[in-house]
Amino acid sequence: MIETKNLIKTFRDGERETRVLKGIDFTAADGEFVAVMGRSGAGKSTFLYQISLLDDPTSGEVVVAGHDTHAMSPDEKINFRLTRCGYVFQDYALLPELTALENVMLPLMMQGMRLSSARPIAEEALARVNMRHRLASRPSHLSGGEQQRASIARAVAHRPRILFADEPTANLDNESSGIVMEIFRELHRAGQTIVMVTHEEQYAAMAQRIVIMDDGKIVSVGHTA
């Protein structure tokens, strides 16, 4: 499903170059739940951005769902993200002027669905994360946990091939984090491929496989029980 070969990412600040990813080889199979861990500055978020097509690597190969991302035009990448990927951000990233339901409907509408068709799908996605009672609420009226659940509903409503999550529990209390991770586990059980960056071991343990990064490299890969 996801494969990277000798993935390198370098940031340039004037004359100074910082290599954040130093030749990463990685694979994630279809339906696999992978957790990426590591200390701050290890390069795990940068790695996620490269494989989720939000950023372009400096060199190396990234193949997602059989597509070589290097050969894609910017428009093709946007289309790919729209149809094949789902994103859950650390800070939820919901649009403040839209209700929870509208936030979930938006990517569906962008795929060409009419409002009337998008609505029941978005409602079902929100129901899956126990948010049916907050459909008409705007993000400012939702708790952090509720916002993250709405964000997950938005990410999975269009049934993407891969779900990318960047520290999805970092801003949540234990109870909300537990609920969010339980949703991830349910999605995975239903066959969803998930790549999640986290620094919390107990949640990483819920994945099938844990990849540990340090200093821009994968230093260990382990399967959970």
Place this chain on the structure above:
Amino acid sequence: MLYIRIGFFLALRQIRHASLWTTGLIVFVMVLTFLNLVVVSGILVGLIQGSVDAHRRQYTSDVIISAFNDRTYIENSPAVIAIVRSLPEVAAASPRYRAGATLEANYRTRKDADKRNTAGAQIIGIDPVAEDAATHIADSVVEGEYLAPGDYDQVLIGSFLLKQYVPVDNPGLAALDHVAPGARIRIRIGETEREVIVKGVLKSKVQDISRNVYMPDTQLRAMIGRNDGNVAEIAVKLKSGADPLAVRDALVQRGVDQAAKVQTYADAQPQFLKDIVTMFATLGNVLSSIGLVVASITIFIVVFINALTRRKFIGILKGIGIKAGVIEISYIFQSIFYAVLGSAVGLIAVYGMLVPFFAAHPIDFPFSDGILVAHPGETLVRVGLLVGATILAGYIPARMIVRKNTLDSILGRN
């Protein structure tokens, strides 16, 4: 179509949840810009239009038939008058006689060494009832009374011929001193001299009225020895809704143009007035254009700041697969909303308040009663200009922000 549908969806929600103060301020700027576009040029043109309207209302009326330039009277005037009065569109017609004269005021009290108090003027001989029906000239009487049909040796005198009405001494234009209603003055036309009583004073911003003396036509005819009924001009007032052009053409078809000049009120306008209207319209457009640029810059800044503060959300939208074009269209819709709402409020202000206000309370200029001219067609063009400029001013900054790197926008990196 998809882009427009989602762009509208996003714009509607952004507008709905925008700060009322911000929305109000932007719409206020749009209203001021609209007023600047319409009112500045409208007032400038209105200064002259007020003069043109007054000239029509008080002097030429809707159609004016006058003697050829090399003649002092219209040949066969009674027949021409009969043709005019036979037309169904004609509401009133006022034949006028005209003669150059010298007026003298202090001839009774003047001593040999004193300077004669004289002024040159045109004497207009009118049928008081017909003239008032055609031009409502009686409304211009500010002192004394209007002429009655049987009056004899009584005149109305234009205010510019009286010193108390002329603010500055103009060596080229003499005026009479100490003359008011009831005073006697002497009128000399050629070798004929007559003492008359000033019955009233006419004051108007139409110089053809304020610099003339009006007397009953029967008396002027006697003074100038005109017994053939040939007049100098005929002012023709039309019934409401009648087209002056059509009436002019009808008169020409009946051969009136063989005996006299036949002109609509617009034809009879002096060329310099037409030139001033054109020049003021151009000047108004230049001033309005500056306003349009200022409004465009304002919208540019507002949208730029809005897009900049929402840069993270724009990045997220792009991140989850919303096309840049959709986001740009949402900003275009927002700009259209501000421009259309501003224009709508501006239209209500112009046609609901300002035009009626200036019609009821014209601006008192020395040469005209200035009104606000706002032709609906031209106003719509200006609405289009404002909306167009606003769309452009909204689109450019939105595009600048939307085209930035998606991840940089999400993470707030420069």
